[in-house]
Amino acid sequence: MIKRRLENKIRESLQRSPSVALMGPRQVGKTTIALNISENIPSIYLDLENMLDLERVRDITAFHEENREKLIILDEVQRKPEMFASLRGIIDKERRKGNKAGQFLFLGSASIDLLQQSSESLAGRIAYIELHGIDVLEYTAQNSGLITPLWLRGGFPESLLAASDQDSLKWRRDFIKTYLERDIPQLGPRIPAQTLERFWTMLAHNQGGVMNAAQLARNLEVSAVTVGRYLDLMVDLLLVRRLQPWTFNVGKRLVRAPKIYVRDSGITHALLNISTYNDLLGHPVVGGSWEGFVIENLLSVAPSNALPFYYGTPGGAEIDLILEFSGSEKWAIEVKRSSAPSLSKGFHIACEDIKADRRYVVYSGNERFPMREGVIAIPLHDLMQELLNTKK
Template sequence: MIPRRLETSIRAALQRSPSVALIGPRQVGKTTIALNIAEGAPSVYLDLESRLDLEKVRDIHLFHSQNSDKLIVMDEVQRLPELFQELRGIIDQERRKGHKTGQFLFLGSASLDLLQQSGESLAGRITYIELYPVDALEYGGDKYDRLNELWLRGGFPESLLADTESNSLQWRRDFIKTYLERDIPQFGPRIPAETLERFWTMLAHNQGAVLNASHLGRNLEISGVTIGRYLDLMVDLLLIRRLKPWTFNIGKRLVRSPKIYVRDSGIVHALLNIGSYNQLLGHPVVGGSWEGFVIENILSVAPAGMQAFYYGTPGGAEIDLILEFSADEKWAIEIKRSSSPSLSKGFHIACQDVNPQKRYVVYAGTDRFTLTDNVTAISLAELMRELLQV
């Protein structure tokens, strides 16, 4: 088992908040963390995909009265949205008794769905935490081989820890199939699994590309509006990242459509039938895959309140990632797969437009050194450690 850094944050959140929602895609490790936490205190665990456990909480007031001295962990809580309205009264009642923290731990596989259901009912009574797949710091990303293995297999623990490359790839194929045939239909309109798989695969082929809904729609023979609906659903399920453009008014024409990334690199490779590191290096997606991998790892350690963007102009000025901590603090990050990075003129022009306080190029090496124009070349792991100190 790989120790997860976020477990400490969840324990701390339960010490200050009556309820905590741990959100992340299926199989990312939420249940493992919850059970670890539950071992250290009186608790009861419920999987709401189990018919028996679902029936136990149909009358949540009765169930809570019988377990009021325990941490109640509810997995796949989005399956019972009406629960949240009832929980509000229970939490307020416990507050009046002096029991103010650590009452409920919710686990959910859908972001917007869970946020809307709980946010309306539990405002001021809940803390939200997102669990990313295993990241470079958790998997020893300073070691070149370990970093490449994480990039190839992705961060879902069962894929990452599989005993062979073929078993890892098969796990990811099964993961994709399960989402297409069972999980996605639970959350959205009935979408043919074959159509959705083609859509997902097209996004993988175009990893890191600026969204062109009309082009995608023509290829799938559906409307751009329908593409937008599919994309919204997969963003809500934490499978796709929509990276917004930085569009502060600087008197220039800017690219205003988002960039789209399949969030886990291992899922990208499974969708494209890439089963080995050598196959990955020879595939046209290698640059986009590395870029998406680095972005997800960086955002996994980003401080609360930070916003992420990319910057682009029709003339070619571009920054792969802008981290905006405040109106006065921005970092510009360029991402290169090369072990001897060089920067394009477009990056320097973009930095003149954006005026970031720090400029980095994340590359495949381990040394830290300064390039021209106050740009620091840095490894992914070192930049992640720096962000954890912000």
């Protein structure tokens, strides 16, 4: 089992906040972390997909009264969003008794439902944490050498740790099927599984491409509005990333549509039936896959005050990832799969356009070195560590 970095952060948050919401897609490791935490403090774990457990919290006030000395862990909390109204009163009552922290740990697979319901009732009483897939720092802490297995299989623990590439691919295909046929219908949308799978696969084929709703709509034979609704759903489920353009006034025409990424590289490859590393290297998506893999890893360690964007102009000036920190410091990050990276004139122009404070190119080598015009070539692992250090 690979140690997850966020486990300590969740423990610290529980010492400060009455409730903590841990969000992430299914099977990413939320329950494992919660059970690890429960081994060291008095806790009770309930899975709200289990009908018996769901019945036990139907009156959450009475349930809490019986278990008020324990951390109450509620898994798949989006199944019972109406309980959040009652939780506010419970938390405030405990505060008056001097119990200010560590009362509830919520686990949720659908971020938008959890955020909408809890933020209205629990403002100032809840801390939000997102759990990404296993990342490069977590993986290399226990696996020396190449990160290609992580890139190929993705960050879902059962996929990454499977006995073989074929076993991993089978797990990811089953994961996709389960989401399409069971999990998404439970959330309410009446979307045919076959249609949504086609949409998901189209996004994988165009990994890292600028969103073209009209083209997707024609291919799916639906309206552009419907395509937008499909995309909103996949983003809300933390399966797809919509990277917004940096559009502040620079006196130029800018690309204003978002870039779209299937967030887990292993799911991208499963949707495209890529089973081995050699298959990946020969596939047209290899460049987009590597770009998405790097961006997701960087965002998994970026501080909360770093907002992500990309930059593009019709004339070819572009930056793959901009991190804009509070205080307006901007990092411009280009992603190259080559072990000997070279940069286009468009990247340098874009850096001048946005007045980047730091300029990096993440490449597949192992050494950090300076390039011209203030650009630093840096391995992914090193830039992730640098971002982690900015949190201190």
